[in-house]
Amino acid sequence: xxxxxxxxxxxxxxxxxxxxxxxxxxxxLKDNLTAERDLCLTKKLESLxxxxxxxxxxxxxxxAIKDNLTELLQTSNDKLSSITKERDLLNANLAQxxxxxxxxxxxxxxxxxxxxxxxxxxxxxxxxxxxxDEGRQDCRDKGADLVVIDSPEERMFLSISINSNMxxxxxxxxxxxxxxxxxxxPLTLK
Numbered sequence: 001x002x003x004x005x006x007x008x009x010x011x012x013x014x015x016x017x018x019x020x021x022x023x024x025x026x027x028x029l030k031d032n033l034t035a036e037r038d039l040c041l042t043k044k045l046e047s048l049x050x051x052x053x054x055x056x057x058x059x060x061x062x063x064a065i066k067d068n069l070t071e072l073l074q075t076s077n078d079k080l081s082s083i084t085k086e087r088d089l090l091n092a093n094l095a096q097x098x099x100x101x102x103x104x105x106x107x108x109x110x111x112x113x114x115x116x117x118x119x120x121x122x123x124x125x126x127x128x129x130x131x132x133d134e135g136r137q138d139c140r141d142k143g144a145d146l147v148v149i150d151s152p153e154e155r156m157f158l159s160i161s162i163n164s165n166m167x168x169x170x171x172x173x174x175x176x177x178x179x180x181x182x183x184x185x186p187l188t189l190k
Contacts, residue, residue: 088184
């Protein structure tokens with residue numbers, strides 16, 4: 001092998017082998033891919049962060065809408081309850097007025113034998129024992145119903161006329177604790 005001299009000194013050339021070149025290329029490729037990956041991940045992270053911010057804004061808007069709807073629902077329920085009570089009172093007044101009108105147009109009304117009259121209504125005071133349902137069915141079999149007490153005078157008449165326990169037309173069968181008369185009117189304490 002010939003030696004090469006530069007400026008009088010022997011030049012020492014290092015000839016890289018194939019492994020060194022490939023390692024350098026792979027290292028450069030790895031660095032380039034890492035940089036590309038980091039750039040892609042940064043862009044993706046920024047995009048996800050923006051989407052997350054938009055979703056948080058949407059959640060806040062939906063939460064405000066839910067709160068408004070909840071408040072509107074409560075207001076509607078309160079109005080419905082108030083209107084229902086007013087309707088029930090109007091029905092009770094209508095029933096009383098209808099009863100009073102009937103009395104005006106039937107001044108010579110006579111009750112069947114065994115019945116008592118009070119304020120144009122006929123009352124049958126049964127001594128038959130049984131449950132509330134049996135008492136109501138007995139009344140219905142006679143073409144009547146359990147009594148709906150709608151005036152202090154009627155309450156007084158019944159308290160004087162009744163000498164034992166009797167069923168009246170008041171129950172909380174539809175809703176526990178909500179008392180209604182058999183004609184659908186609510187219990188009102190006057």
